[in-house]
Amino acid sequence: MKKILPYIAYFFILFLYACTNEVDDLFDVPAQQRVNEELKACKQLLTSSENGWRLEYYPSANQSYGGYVMILKFTDKDVTVSSEITASPTKSVTSLYSLKSDMGPTLNFDSYNRILHYFSDPDNKGGAGLGKGYEGDYEFIIQSHSENEIILKGKKTKNIMKMIRMETSGENYLTELLNLRNSITSVQGILGYKGQINGKEISITMPSDRKMSIQVSNNELLNVAYMYTLSGIQFYQPIEIGGKEVTGLDWSKEHTTFTYEGKNLEEVPDPVYPKYLKYLGNYTMTYYFGSTERNIPVKLVNKTYNASNKLYELQGLPFPLQVNYNTEKDCMEILTYTTNDYYVAVWEITGSATLSWSTGLGLIGQLKTGTDNVYEFVDNGVWGSKIARGFILWSASGEYKGFGGDSRFQYIVLTKTKE
Template identity: 35%
Template sequence: MKTIINKFKFCTLILLVAFSCTEIGDDPAFDTSASERSSEAVTEIKATLTEPTEGWIFEYYPHDLQIYGGYNYILSFDDNNMVDVYSERQADFSIPETSSYDILSIGGPVLTFDTYNSVMHEFSTPSAAEYQAKGGDHEFILSHTDVEDVLNARGTVSDNNLKLIKLTESPQSYLTKVKEIVDYLDGAVYIMSTDGEITQIPVSNRNITFPGEDLEEDTVVAFIYTDTGIKLYETTTINGNEVTEFTLDKDANQLISLDGSTVLDIVFPPLNTSQNWIINVIGAGEVSDTFFNTFVNIYNNNGAIYGETLSTDIEFGNTITPTGIQFYSSGYYAEYNVTFPLLFSNPELLSIARKGAGFNWQWYGHLDPLITLIVDNEPYEVEGTPADDPTVVKLTSTVDPDVWFTIRK
């Protein structure tokens, strides 16, 4: 028995020695070690990134829920681990911001922007108000796709599946085309017709909502502007058709899916409510007496309840959680969410509808009388100055002409 045990120990020792002589991660199916293969993958992906003369279009979506939508970045890599970064969010995208990058081997090639770049790190830089920033990434796991000149880039924080697309024109040329699309569609309302039924398609913060079929819930999907239209974050089923991208047809004023199955008619409402507007209650000739008196009542009630001073400037339109009407009271914001549905019978009028309590509204419900005044007296005639791109707009109720107020950008 002792001999058998000793033989067993000897065999076990031989196996352990043999295992220890083999590098962890080695696979007999490969001619090279795991570390060598990782190094080769890093070298190969760097060669891919640095090959294009003009760089790459990076379709970037921050936050794991894509609540900010998508934005176009142009990344131009060189062999010395430096990258030029352009963004459609730059006031002047003719000049890039340059910083360093690296490619790490962490279960695959990982692209990291390892020195601060205010353009590239805009959504991933924390602040006192946003300690987790805006859920953006600065490191991305890269992999090839089945499509030539397209790479996958998965955010290590958001886990969003993003795309790098080889650019074939200058960064300035591409971003200029994107800006033209953005500017053209700014404030637009989208209409979809299904079996003779017209439906408004809500858009907010580069997220678009398609109606669910039968009893299914509506589908909200982020999108990005392209040089020809818009592209959805992921393929979405609309009326039984799988749709990923729309092309803008300016002549027809339509966004048309690539397969032609889905058409969104473009309508421009009388007011661009995606912009930030201000109601100055105490400005001379800014509001009607009825509006002013209602405000005075909520101002006094707010002071009696909290001892706070309610600001006489009220935000209207694109506020904290678009869209809504927002108040400011001694350091605290409170918002009531409203929508601006297109009035099909008379699209020249501005319609306003309640959506529900917004940010901090549970503490400031006593401000509701002004919301009631505004909503209950819709729709409004819109008189803008100047007419082509107004910065001052007077809204006058068609229900009660004594209810009117002015908004300013």
């Protein structure tokens, strides 16, 4: 009997093991079937919308850059994407997508799409800079869905984003959206808005990065990311003011201001704006190219005016020159900057003729003694022991001459034309 017992125990263990495998198999097959059925249902839903889906896309884990509209139209294998970021409602790009199972069903945009991957491309110099870009998502967990709405969660950022079934064409939607967005962003010369929301006094400042600061009754500061909609702006998530949830603000084109529950907010004038405006107009730009003096008619026009950037554009040269307004010194300033093709670099000219495109270096326009319209551009004092006396167009391969005209500008003077 003692000899038989070990064999009985051995066969009992084998029996349990076989039963365990059988139970696992019974559950594995239906589970996989359920996953496959869910993926099939998701694909049917994605492809069922004739006009596609509106994705409310927020890059960055803390929504640092606000939200953007993307229109996605699906076939069995492809997705065609258009967006407000192109500023062209008719522009679209088609690429591949897939549905997979990973922590639930996931929607993945596998092949590069220059619109859809704009915010997730680490080679994008915008956002956090080269190597990071805007730190956005291109893979999403499908958290839930109904006939007209799909809730996504970014795998990287964890941001919750919605896809909403489109009732009109993407081109029509984006055209209307861009018109309203331009109406909002074209307002200049104000610091923000003030008024009442749900019985609370509020004041709003709006930087240019689609994030809004709302001061509530002098004791609470709310910072919220937002995106543009057809009626105004929508917050990333609702905020509470006066005991009620506020999901966004409407925009009145007629009164060029935000509204809440039909009541207009009041604009807060920017006292700096008139100072910025006084430099706009026609000039003669005098400079030297080598030993040759140039006298070129140019025009200084408004480019950008908001809380973080106050810029002009100088037109009339072979290229558009960006000129800053220095708020502290109340003057024009030519600062170093980079484009995709070239740098605008400050240049010593004399001595070692050093040049640099380090941030903050530049030339300020000082009013010439005894005049009221002649501005001499001199070093802004940031370059340490070196003195900038002009600027030069530069690139990774040396002096940039892609515009076909002058690329060196020495001893610059702007003389404003008197009306």
